[in-house]
Amino acid sequence: MDHIDLIALRHEFHRTPELGFAEDQTKARVAEILKSLGLEVHEGAGVVGILKRGSGNRAIGLRADMDALPIHETSAHNYVSQTTGVMHACGHDGHMTMLLGAAASLAIDPDFDGTVVFLFQPNEEHGLGAQAMIEEGVLERFPVEEIYAIHNLPGVPVGQVSTRAGQICSSESLFEILIEGQGGHASMPQVGVDAITVGAEIVQALQTIVSRKLAPGAGVVVSVTEFLTDGQRNVLPGTATLKGDVRARMPGDREAVARLMRQIAKGIGAAHGVSVSVSFNTEFIETINAEEPVQAVVDAARALGLKANGNCEPMSFSEDFAHFSDAILGCFLLMGNGEEGPCGQPLHSADYDFNDDLLPIGAAFWAQLVRDRLPKSGTQET
The missing domain is CATH 3.40.630.10 (Zn peptidases)
Structure with a gap:
């Protein structure tokens, strides 16, 4: 030196x-x-x-x-x-x-x-x-x-x-969930399908992946970090995008999260009669x-x-x-x-x-x- x-x-x-x-x-x-x-x-x-x-x-x-x-x-x-x-x-x-x-x-x-x-x-x-x-x-x-x-x-x-x-280090995967509902006037929510309501339901349901779908101590973290819509003060949004981050210690858990995320989003979308698509891209492997x-x-x-x-x-x-x-x-x-x-x-x-x-x-x-x-x-x- x-x-x-x-x-x-x-x-x-x-x-x-x-x-x-x-x-x-x-x-x-x-x-x-x-x-x-x-x-x-x-x-x-x-x-x-x-x-x-x-x-x-x-x-x-x-x-x-x-x-x-x-x-x-x-x-x-x-x-x-x-x-x-x-x-x-x-x-x-x-x-x-x-x-x-x-x-x-x-x-x-x-x-x-x-x-x-x-x-x-x-x-x-x-x-x-x-x-x-x-x-x-x-x-x-x-x-x-x-x-x-x-x-x-x-x-x-x-x-x-x-x-x-x-x-020794976790993987990092980035996900994006696109919700395509029907926007409308804030005073008449029954006419359309409020994308915020659907998105909020998906956000809550995603938390059950770690708490109810994976083994305790798996070391997985699922975080929704962005909630974006085209709504305004008196306009119910027709589209919403959820973005977030997933950390996993094992490839099998990472793959399970991707599968369960798509299953949850599809199910909630079907319940509300709207289109929901999911992209899940792993940036860092374990x-x-x-x-x-x-x-x-x-x-x-x-x-x-x-x-x-x-x-x-x-x-x-x-x-x-x-x-x-x-x-x-x-x-x-x-x-x-x-x-x-x-x-x-x-x-x-x-x-x-x-x-x-x-x-x-x-x-x-x-x-x-x-x-x-x-x-x-x-x-x-x-």
Whole structure:
């Protein structure tokens, strides 16, 4: 890490945030640093750096996300976002910096045998970046046997590692229900079919999916987040649109929600004699960790003296890394960002900030994991 001032670099990324699939300046800077470290660099939807040492034929992938969020930053520090209405409110500036720090450390003092593929991914926030890289053929061009990703976690002591085998992050599906009734005068509701009444009935009925149709503790959340109509102060709406969000821990539960949602909407529509259509699109699939990579993460963390929980509770949020871990063995892990101040604020909040104290810890963790998973001849994997 002698070649990189991690704090200065993280602050640089923080000042210049870019939204998903528009990370042009960020990508150029990442590629520039990787090239300066002597890595082979490939640019496409994201940036890929290749570091090979020795004659080993094993390869592992390490992934960091690059995009920011459309949030106006309210922080008071001296490296606030210079792009109005855009900020790194999820810590991707820190994720990139930790991985670049690891690349520098491993380039200077490799002490491993094999290939490390550093993947810098665009557009994680909308669940589109990993798939874009996969569709470009990144896993075929740069094959790896296993892949890893870190996400910071506010409210947890700095550097504390949490992960688990099996499902660790929920899926996210977006739904839209269109109700086509018959509008009319507010004084004569009997003449038409008030779309608000039908919509309200559907909203209430959707809540029975979790409470009465799925097993207790399934970890599913169904939320109606928008109720839009063409009504006015004295006009009953003829159409209404309900929009919302579904989180699920297991694919079977996600599929059950979609089926039950269509069944409920169709039934209520039929009862009122109106047309109701449902669209249900999964933006993020469930993130599933494999057992061996999870154990490797726990071992690497403990080798550095970090507290590590290898059987944490599943997270309710979603993560685009799911597409990588669905394609090959992988492990998504969480690393504590601190408990107080901006570093303890929730992800996606306007006053959140990544903890600079975590930068060297994360970089050292990545380097330790590489050396554990790609040991030199005569050494043993941990």
